[in-house]
Amino acid sequence: MAKLLGLRCRECGAEYELQATHVCEMCFGPLDVVYDQAALKKIVSRQRIEHGPASMWRYRDLLPVEDDVPVVTLGEGFTPLVKADRLGAELGLRNLYLKNDSMNPTNSFKDRVVSVAISWARAHGFETIACASTGNLANAVAAYSARAGLECFVFIPVDLEPQKVVSISVFDPNVVAVRGNYDEVNRLCSQLLESTPWAFCNINIRPFYAEGSKTLTFETIEQLGWKLPDEIIIPIASGCQFVRHRQAIRELIDYGLVRDDRVPALTGAQALGCAPVYNAFKSDTPERVLPVKPNTIARSIAIGNPSDGIYVNRIALETGGVVEAVTEDEIVAAMRLLARTEGIFTETAGGVTIGVLAKLAQAGRWRGDEVVVAYVTGHGLKTADVLASVDGHARRVEIEPTLKSFREKVNI
């Protein structure tokens, strides 16, 4: 069954054949994949999904990869949804859940989008995969390109965290370190498209890539027993992921996978050091997102010129969500709070999400019995250096290998 009909501009509705292109020729609007919904309605069911693999590919019917295409997979997705009772107790939330997407093959959410993107690209004859990245995407692209046996070029800002560069380079891609920030890297890649026959995951094949994000929400709702939560807290970089989560909820309702049709509040989280979407949300003109120069430890979400920013604010307002932001200190405090209460070590971007969750809880946003889910999208070892001053050597108690020394120095 050919379930994919084409691409459609989100702004003006212009339609295009399925191809590696991401921008409307008429208005520069973003292109989205169009599915044959009538055909899908006949086959999509909870049972069919539940009998699928224990990976995000259990939602294959709702992803832009035709049935006969072999997928490039490392077992991404179907990550744990954990009920966070200890963190919830600190925040006054009795039904708090964390979707721990740091449990993906390369330890971030990006494996979902990259698995879809590279599967699509390989099936459509691309021999080189590329991306502009703040680190996590390059990590996933390098790993999945290796898995697929495809040539790989990743473009990263020159000052990326050293541990991220190691976990990218080990897969032997071509690593291009650009003397500039992410927005400049991204712009260079957009310009390179004209002269290279490459599949840039988050540029020319972005319509397909972006669709992989939906599986995070599909899984969360399945793991909640096919029930929609009251609110979901999502980190905001370009906002691309946020938009897909709204679409995922629409599809769950349209395909009858959930009985409820009460759309959860979708809330966005940014670091104050790079908060263009938050700034617009707080202003009188939430759909006018002005670019900023990023300056934050939350590097993986430090996009100063977020392409989907206006959609984030539109969706947040439509669903009763908000966009909130936290300081650098609050990010670190939230990383430590999550680790201390739930045993989950997240990167700085996760600190932003948990920081916003904590900030909203403390401000009295919830009564306490609402079902709230926070998306933890990357592992703490990716950005461990930000904790070195508080959780490194300073936290140790150093002793001699004697009982005497232990008793003298360790309080038990």
Added chain:
Amino acid sequence: MTVTVEATDLGAAIDALDTRYPGFKDRLLDQQGQLRQFVNVYLNDEDVRLGAGLAAKVSEKDEISIVPAVAGGS
């Protein structure tokens, strides 16, 4: 692709492009004459929205880049 036009500010440069490629301006600017949401314009690598916008002055050596905004991230 690269082209050369003569103008003293960015708005005039877009007008000059429109003369050469009729309809170009409508693709770039909305009905209020502002840059469309999904177009980024850079003057010597600086996003013009961070500066004077369409009123930005340009001179002989300046380079203007017009790049679709929908890219990046996830």
